[in-house]
Amino acid sequence: MIIKSAEFKGCYADFKQLPNENLPEIALVGRSNVGKSSLINKVVNRKNLAKSSSTPGKTRTINYYLLNQAWNMVDLPGYGYAKVSKSEQQKWGRFIEKYLAERTQLKGVIQLLDIRHEPTDNDRLMQEWLLHNEIPILIVxxxxxxxxxGARSKHxxxxxxxxxxxxxxxxICFSAENGEGVEEVLNAIEELLKD
Structure with a gap:
C-alpha cells in the first residue's frame, strides 16, 4: 500500500459525534506515550499530521485521519496513564470500549507496545478484550x-x-526514527482492509 494523501479529519469527544459514513477504519490502541502519533506520521510520511506530545495522557479524544480518500486511521486515547484521575480513566475506558464494540466500520486494531518494556496488565486486558470480541489485531x-x-529477540x-x-x-518491530517496519505495517493494514 502506498499512502498518496493524508489529512486530519477531526477529533471527537463523544461517540455520537463520530463521522457518519461507511469508510473502513483501522484503530490504534496502546498505553499513553507508546508512540501512536509518531507511527501515524511515519506511515503517512508527514512530520506533524498527528500531534505528538512529550506529556503522556494528552490525547483525550478520538482523532480521525483520512488516508487515500478511502479509509480512516483512528487514534484512540492512550490507556493506563497514572496522573489522570480514576474517573477520567474510566470515562476514556468506556469511550474506547464503546467505539471498539459498536463501530461497524472498524476493520482491525493496531495494538502498540513499547519494545523496551513487558506488556502491562492494561495491554493484556486490551488484547484479551479484542480477542474476545473477535476484532483482528496487529501487534506492533x-x-x-x-x-x-542483539537485545531484540529477548524483548x-x-x-x-x-x-x-x-x-x-x-x-512487527517499528521505529518512527529510522522507518523500520513501515512497509510491514502498511502491508498488514492492506490485509485488514480487504476483509
Missing amino acids: ATKADKISR LAAIRRVLQLPADQSL
Missing part, C-alpha cells in the same frame, strides 16, 4: 531503535510470552 512493538538488534520473546501469542502471529 514501537521504539525499536532504542534497543540493540520480543517477553512480549510473546506475556501476551501468549501463537508462534505464527506476526509481531
Whole structure:
C-alpha cells in the first residue's frame, strides 16, 4: 500500500459525534506515550499530521485521519496513564470500549507496545478484550531503535510470552526514527482492509 494523501479529519469527544459514513477504519490502541502519533506520521510520511506530545495522557479524544480518500486511521486515547484521575480513566475506558464494540466500520486494531518494556496488565486486558470480541489485531512493538538488534529477540520473546501469542502471529518491530517496519505495517493494514 502506498499512502498518496493524508489529512486530519477531526477529533471527537463523544461517540455520537463520530463521522457518519461507511469508510473502513483501522484503530490504534496502546498505553499513553507508546508512540501512536509518531507511527501515524511515519506511515503517512508527514512530520506533524498527528500531534505528538512529550506529556503522556494528552490525547483525550478520538482523532480521525483520512488516508487515500478511502479509509480512516483512528487514534484512540492512550490507556493506563497514572496522573489522570480514576474517573477520567474510566470515562476514556468506556469511550474506547464503546467505539471498539459498536463501530461497524472498524476493520482491525493496531495494538502498540513499547519494545523496551513487558506488556502491562492494561495491554493484556486490551488484547484479551479484542480477542474476545473477535476484532483482528496487529501487534506492533514501537521504539525499536532504542534497543540493540542483539537485545531484540529477548524483548520480543517477553512480549510473546506475556501476551501468549501463537508462534505464527506476526509481531512487527517499528521505529518512527529510522522507518523500520513501515512497509510491514502498511502491508498488514492492506490485509485488514480487504476483509
